[in-house]
Amino acid sequence: MTTITAGLNNITQEIPVRGMMANVMEQFNSAADQINLHPNIRKILSITNNEIIVNFPVKMDNGEVEIFTGYRVQHNNALGPYKGGLRYHPTVDIDAARALAMWMTWKTSLAGLPFGGGKGGIKIDPSKYSKDELERITRRFTFALADNIGPEHDIPAPDVNTNSQTMAWMADTYMSTRPPAERTANQHVVTGKPAGSGGLDGRDRSTGYGVYLSIKFWAEKNNKTLEGKTFIIQGFGNVGYWAGYFLEKDGAILVGVQDAYGSIQNKKGIQVEDLFKYIQVSDGSVVNFPNAQSVNKDDFFGLDCDICIPAALGNQITKENAPSIKAALIAEGANGPINVEGEKILLERGITIIPDILCNSGGVVGSYFEWLQNRNGELWQYDEVMGKLHKKIKESFDKVYEYSEREAMDMRTAAYCIAIKRIEKAYVQRGIFP
Numbered sequence: 001m002t003t004i005t006a007g008l009n010n011i012t013q014e015i016p017v018r019g020m021m022a023n024v025m026e027q028f029n030s031a032a033d034q035i036n037l038h039p040n041i042r043k044i045l046s047i048t049n050n051e052i053i054v055n056f057p058v059k060m061d062n063g064e065v066e067i068f069t070g071y072r073v074q075h076n077n078a079l080g081p082y083k084g085g086l087r088y089h090p091t092v093d094i095d096a097a098r099a100l101a102m103w104m105t106w107k108t109s110l111a112g113l114p115f116g117g118g119k120g121g122i123k124i125d126p127s128k129y130s131k132d133e134l135e136r137i138t139r140r141f142t143f144a145l146a147d148n149i150g151p152e153h154d155i156p157a158p159d160v161n162t163n164s165q166t167m168a169w170m171a172d173t174y175m176s177t178r179p180p181a182e183r184t185a186n187q188h189v190v191t192g193k194p195a196g197s198g199g200l201d202g203r204d205r206s207t208g209y210g211v212y213l214s215i216k217f218w219a220e221k222n223n224k225t226l227e228g229k230t231f232i233i234q235g236f237g238n239v240g241y242w243a244g245y246f247l248e249k250d251g252a253i254l255v256g257v258q259d260a261y262g263s264i265q266n267k268k269g270i271q272v273e274d275l276f277k278y279i280q281v282s283d284g285s286v287v288n289f290p291n292a293q294s295v296n297k298d299d300f301f302g303l304d305c306d307i308c309i310p311a312a313l314g315n316q317i318t319k320e321n322a323p324s325i326k327a328a329l330i331a332e333g334a335n336g337p338i339n340v341e342g343e344k345i346l347l348e349r350g351i352t353i354i355p356d357i358l359c360n361s362g363g364v365v366g367s368y369f370e371w372l373q374n375r376n377g378e379l380w381q382y383d384e385v386m387g388k389l390h391k392k393i394k395e396s397f398d399k400v401y402e403y404s405e406r407e408a409m410d411m412r413t414a415a416y417c418i419a420i421k422r423i424e425k426a427y428v429q430r431g432i433f434p
């Protein structure tokens, strides 16, 4: 196991490099080499600014008290407040939070937003808790984070197993702890809130819409249409469902889905809306969906299709399953779904990858719009939101695509080069304090 040293904020510690962190560091270093990144800026970007770990007690429905561990990692804020989601999952730990926070720094930079990168969550299996318990856990976590988050400092959003309800509880808790006259001015402490409570009309679908747009723009550049193209999705949650919804509207056919419970396929097509209705009554699981056959978990990524959309967790496509992938295009709805070894095999096989920091950036762009809406006391209309999302994703996609063509490199390295150069420029312009 290799190590890197973290040292901002007067903490010096050894960070074990493994798992997702190893991926993000390898991707970063490869792009940094390409652009000949200044060594001092490489040092700064290789570590996280702040790492907050909180242990907090919550009373359960049966009267017992349980202790939870929550994380918030703030990687970099050279371009603006830290921005990134909160995940509730048993795999959440400091390594995952660091890697995901770094990805957010590159993502917000690439999208041209005035934000940095952060990420966090709670190590928890939320399916084991009642709604009331999840509300108390979320509120107590928000209280424990205290002034480590804030509308102009660090702005969380939904991620795996968190949603607009989670964000509504967080906003309410944070605002309730402010002096009365300041409460409403803090509504933009989180984004991804319900549309009735300061949320943005369209934010729910903005990530999936961006995934769909990235695929559509790629098809246009390659003189292809989406009509009749087949696709598979891993993860039928917020990102996977909305990506499927928009792709199907353009005539593409969903032929396979895998979620945390199992995998299904139908070569003739699975109706996205029917599957969505089914999971509302099956506790969120796609298993036993009528009109589809079940598939062995390990065979899922090898299903016949034109487009593959991993939209669940990190490190899903590796050297083990990359050789079996049939799709010509992989659109990364999830963060870090392909590890470095897996990617090497895919690129050698001529498979195109639209990288996460571009492909799923619709979410953070939608979050930026919500933040602006709250900050300026405005109410944006749905059509306006979708139009602005389209414009932003198109600009980013074109930038990355053209850079990758011009420099003869894959789209991930191109996206990283653009993102890192923007941060480098900010550091060069303002220097390092003192």
Ligand code: NAD
Residues within 6 Å of the ligand: 158, 159, 160, 161, 162, 207, 234, 235, 236, 237, 238, 239, 240, 258, 259, 260, 261, 311, 312, 313, 314, 333, 334, 335, 360, 361, 363, 364
């Ligand atoms: P979600 O909780 O709404 O859905 C997650 C889905 O993944 C569920 O269908 C779940 O069953 C499935 N899943 C979980 N573990 C799995 C496993 N081991 N194998 C197969 N499927 C599994 O989460 P989401 O918000 O859709 O996020 C999905 C991914 O997209 C994450 O990587 C997240 O970081 C990324 N992302 C989300 C957003 C957003 O706005 N929600 C934005 C950018 C990136």
